[in-house]
Amino acid sequence: MDPNIMLHAGTVTHQHVLPEGYHCAVTWGIPFDYGGMTSAMLRRSRAFVTEGGQHVDVLTFDFQPDYPDIACELEVNGELIAGMELRNLWDELRDLPDSDLRRASSASRVKGEFHPIDPGAGETEVFAGERRRRLRYETTGAAVLQIDYLRADGSIFVSDRRDVTERGTEGGRLVTLCDSEGTPLASWNQMWPLYLFWLDVVVSGRETFMIVDSKSTANFITRYRRPNVITMHLVHNSHMAAGEQPPHGELSRVRRYTFERLSSFDAVIFLTAAQKRDVDEVHSSGAPTSVVPNSTELVAFDPGQERDPAVGVMLASLNGRKRVQHAIKALGAARDLGADCSLTVFGDGPDRKKLAQLVEELVLTTSVHLPGFSETARKNLWSASFTLLTSTTEGLPLVLLEAMSGGCLPIAYDIPYGPADLIEDGVNGFLVRQGDIAGVAQSIVKIASSSAEELGVMREAARRTAERFSDSAVTARWGQEMHRAVDRKLEAAVDPS
Template sequence: MTVLPPGRQFALTWGIPHDFGGLTAAMLQRSRMFDRRGGAPVHVLTCDDREDSADIADELARRRALSDGVRLTNLWDWVRDNDLDGRRVREADGFAPLSSSAAEERTAGVLRRRVRTGADGAVLQIDHLRADGTLAASDRRDVPRASGRVRRVVVTCDHTGSPRAAWNGVRELYRAWLDRLTGGERSFLLVDSKAMARFAADYRRPHVVVVHVVHGSHLTDDGTAIRPSRAEVFARLGAFDAVVFCTDRQVRDVRRHAGRLPLLAAVAHPVAIPPGVDVAAPRRGAVVLSRLAGIKRVEDAIDAVRLARREQPTLELDVYGDGPSRARLEARAGGDPSIRFRGFDPAATESLARASVLLMTSRSEAFSMVVAEAMASGCLPIAYDVPYGPRELIDDGGTGWLVPPGDVAALADTLARATALDDVALSRMRRAAIARARLYSAEAILERWARTLTRAARRQGLRRRTWRFREVLRRRLRVR
């Protein structure tokens, strides 16, 4: 068994969507791997202030997303049951609990929140309630200042609903919560979401190693600049003890931007090889497994299938997934009976054992887990050659095909040629694809995590000596 460096393991993300995939699925997969294969239980922490905990628990159980040693805690649920020390509540903190006339949100029939919004729909206050109706915390975002501006104050309450402690903004509450959970013990905090990375870049504790895990491309669609949503964090990569990407190519690209200071590492996602994959059995049709959103360009897959059917008239397409673009995509398919929208299905990956090819048309990826899973099942991927992932996984013409991004005609031509290949050639490519996927076994990926976390801990130990000096210097520079 691969041994992870000693210390408690935490994963920090904003929330768990009901129809989770992508980042959340990868984070949970890593956590299960740490627990089952690395012998390190993982505490997954979320901070979503509108999370439906009962619904999420049901979905996680249905999808068997947690192992015995992986547990999930939401900040606001924790605050309902625990006291946390903060500063004294003052009159200027604007503590004003919402009445029953405010908008209410329930979980499993139990009142959990009261919400106040502004004329523009922006949330101005959320009161978090306990099951007995008492107030657990009031998060107000429009507390007036003497200057006329507003500030955010969070007030937590005792078991009677009386104010007990206050924090100047939610990030102060995050820090106090993490301090309590880590309890001064050696801990590793793996930060998966962009939203929480903004906070975690400033979270420095002598006993906590902070690692940011980047799950997507940092580049704009044209590849010329850093995405605005990542600019703040990427300007401060050196604040983390390590930053982990899925591919060596992305590490090299980020290194050119970030310089030599940050510790950057490449650790891919583990890929499970289904037992008994039959590479010789006849397969039919193409499949798409994707969230139906603009960035995924599923319309290109639909158009390519319709073009390819001019040469392969029996070609069919199954689309698994849901999202804001579904109605538009269904309209684009025009009721074509050979293009079927299957909706969100947690068991969608089972279709990869039946389909001949996978179509991947995203604008960007981090690793393209669906491509790796397709190869593991002997389903040959036809993917746009976008950063990052497809080129690292696919040997063009050997384990699948790479197509220029956005070139629907080339996608259709490649699909038609793939469909026309004889059984011998397809079986050979399917075997090669499975062999390629085996390079990403859980054992190999866990070993890379162990090395990366060991390096991060060593770097954090060296950096502790300079923190005090750097913080003093930074404050002085800000004053000037």
């Protein structure tokens, strides 16, 4: 490999702590009610612009016909700023000129034949007056057998057929890229070569720093090895299966493929030293691992701010991993112990109905509130007295940093990973043995019954903790890891042994 075509180490100045080059964040998509991982990714990208002086593209791969609307909403909410761009595979493939499309190469020995869906036989999806996709279903309507993605003029730019083995029965896959006339240019029996083709178009030979945030995109980025691209996989959450104890427990099913190939990345980044240590011991296989935490907004903070010590706010998806039912039960137990406390849980998810029923069963309808997802929910943290984290696993919980920045005291299960890296029990919050609902209740009572002076001291300590995770400090850490990754890649090219 010729090192002359690879990334150069560059220089660091007081203005630009990040190396010069094309910077992008890779995630699967931006859901409407996005959670901590997406929030952290967007915040890091903004910091790369404001603190690192670099433009950042956010690259997405899911099909949503309204990505321009999503980008507009993110801009209005301040999540997407000047210097950032939200880009989507399907939106851009739809408009690629034939000169770019012809750069794609078919796989060898492709199985199956391209057959576009007859316009009269399929179901055509229309969005904002334009045809976007045509779908062909299995006879019973239970499964989609083919999706043809359409340009504005109705021509096919990608066909995804899923009944290759036997027509009419789900099995096998044929993905076909077509030119502006709908003529096939390249075909594959998997989807990931199409993803990598688009990445090559986006990168366009530039020196690139690519941070891979989501688990699903990490799977196919393990195959994306380019001399001019530094790939860095940021592991946002625990790599362990539910209920497994690190470091020797079973890997999460959705992470297994990537963790068996960690050395495919130029850097693997963890949010905590504890998780890096566990992975190095069991799973790294020589992968270059490092630690870079999430950053947080340092909001205006007044330790003497008046706030009701018994008011709690929690931000969490309403799903099994977050165990919000533990928080609700703990609030009820704290009230039974005499604390006149309340809890508002912002978030949505599959467990919403079940949690609402639990609130009614425990007669907590006046003290536990489930208002749903709110784009401004985190602002409520900074007027609350405490927040709860009852998850089974985390990475470095951004919600704890956000709360502590504004002096909101965290009460968290001591789970892998994250809470113990932030909370010094009884000093800037409370750490509780995992699953100990009574312990959470006692911590709520402790906060609710403490004096304003006592709580003020703890809130100042929480704020000092958050200050260690400022945008400028964390961006500088990213810059260091990027330069180290470049050095490693250059050394490997010069001496492959």
